[in-house]
Amino acid sequence: MKTLHIATLFASLCLALPVSANIVTKAQTEQTELKSHNAERERRFQQLEQQLFEQKRQLIAEKQSLKAKNDQLSQSFTRNEQQLAELENTLRLESGSLGEVFSVARQSANSLTEQLESSISGAGAQASLQSLTPIVEQQQVPNTQQLTALWRALENEVALSGSTSVHQLNYVDGEGKISQQPLLRLGSIALIGKAGFAKWNGSSHQASTYIKQPDNAPTLDQFSASISAELTEIELDPTRGNVLEQYASQPSLVNRIEAGGLVGGVIIFLLIVGLLIALVRGFAVLSVSRNVKAQLKTPETPKENPLGRVLAVYSDSKAQTVEALELRLLEVILDEQAKLEKGLSMLKLLAALAPMLGLLGTVTGMIETFQVITLFGTGDAKVMAGGISTALVTTVMGLVAAMPLLLAHNLLSTQAENLRNILEKQGIALVAELAEKNTPKPVVESV
Incomplete structure (x- = not known):
């Protein structure tokens, strides 16, 4: 009986020996592959580390370059400030009382430009506006030509304020249609068209009719006839359109009831x-x-x-x-x-x-x-x-x-x-x- 048990055990060991050999071989193969993979990873990590060190070196160099440039610009800015202060002082000493003249000239140009752009004075005065633009926009001292242009624009405005002239201007009628129509400019007080008093819009350079005209509002034809008949008396708005605006916006009896x-x-x-x-x-x-x-x-x-x-x-x-x-x-x-x-x-x-x-x-x-x-x-x-x-x-x-x-x-x-x-x-x-x-x-x- 004992002999039979030993034989059986010997037979089992003989059968299991090939299986153990296969497992060992497989484990050795996997270990070899893992070592190769780890070696590849270490190589990539070292390569990435070298790249990061190189980027760090470049950034440090760029930082030092920017810092040096910043110091250079700061020094240049300080020198420019000092130079500008010296130039302004020199300009003040050389110009003397002319500095106030230049300031008054610039203020006059601004005031005249605003008047020409917002009031009736700007109707047909595009040439004057163009001559005043350099004085208004630039920060330098105006030259002789610019001061002469300002003087002529002021003189022209004074002359036109006491005269009448007819201009072909863009006119917006009550239906919103835009057309070129003759408009009579009475100085800087009023514009008169075929339908009566007209309102001037300096931003769009267009004239439009008032919503409501006075009962005795003159028309262009009536004014021309009165001039030919030497009847020059006419009722005008001395506020340059403010009273007409209020009259146009005055509600009627029906509007008040509504x-x-x-x-x-x-x-x-x-x-x-x-x-x-x-x-x-x-x-x-x-x-x-x-x-x-x-x-x-x-x-x-x-x-x-x-x-x-x-x-x-x-x-x-x-x-x-x-x-x-x-x-x-x-x-x-x-x-x-x-x-x-x-x-x-x-x-x-x-x-x-x-x-x-x-x-x-x-x-x-x-x-x-x-x-x-x-x-x-x-x-x-x-x-x-x-x-x-x-x-x-x-x-x-x-x-x-x-x-x-x-x-x-x-x-x-x-x-x-x-x-x-x-x-x-x-x-x-x-x-x-x-x-x-x-x-x-x-x-x-x-x-």
Whole structure:
């Protein structure tokens, strides 16, 4: 049994020996490859290290070169500053009082350039602008030619300010079309075209018509005719267009009503209703007043009018007592008073309601203004103009609507009060007459 076990073990060892030999061979092969790979990596690392050292050396050299150049530039800048200070001092000493002259000349050139670019003086003055450009742009002392050009430009501007001339300029009409049209330049005050006064835009070198022209605005043809007829009086804007700009932007009555918004529309509606009531009641009260005056002339024949109805009560109540007649007359007078005062209470209500609506529009407009201020601040006044305009316009509309309504109410109530007084006086006279008739006369006994 023991011999069998040993044989079996020997057979197993013989079978496992080739497998172990293969594993060892494979391990040796992999170890050789790993050593080769590590050697390649070390070679690349060494090569990269050499490259980095070379870049570091180059950067250090470049740093030293830049530092040396910086030091050289700093020294050069210091020398230039000193030289510039010396040159400026030399220039100041050599120019003397001429330095102030050159400064005044440059300021004059700037001022004249701004005037020619922004005002009517620039219409047809491109040559003067070109001659002033070197003086304005350069920082050096102007030479003799430039000073002469400035002097001639100033002289030309003075001469043109007192003369009239016609220029062919780009003109933008009301439809936005650009065309070459003759424009009459009146000094530096106004431009006159075929449609009236024209506005000059110096940045685009174009003239355009004003949105709204004055009623007596002259045209180019009218001005030419007046010159030929030796009629040289003409109304101009001495502010060089500012008044015309304000006149063009002045809102019309319709624009002011539109600025009032919804509240303004309600106020206008109340005004119209109140005026209609006042007109209707005015005609009615005027007709009644005319009939009452006619009835006063013929009291014995009552007619169809308030006084005639009062007199008819007396004619129908002659057989009654004084107390009954007085009550009947009071009833008729109260009825007639109610007819005369019909619509006056509504007129008074509308007159009181209009200013309150104006105040409502003011409050809503200010609320809108404060909301705009909260969003956009107070930097731009145009943003706040809408709410302020509504606030002010509704206030004015409320007051304007209230005044005629209050006046109409006062006139109609006064007229109605006068008619009521006439009826009361006539009624009292009738009661007194009946009382006198019913009172027995005293009997005088003879002694």
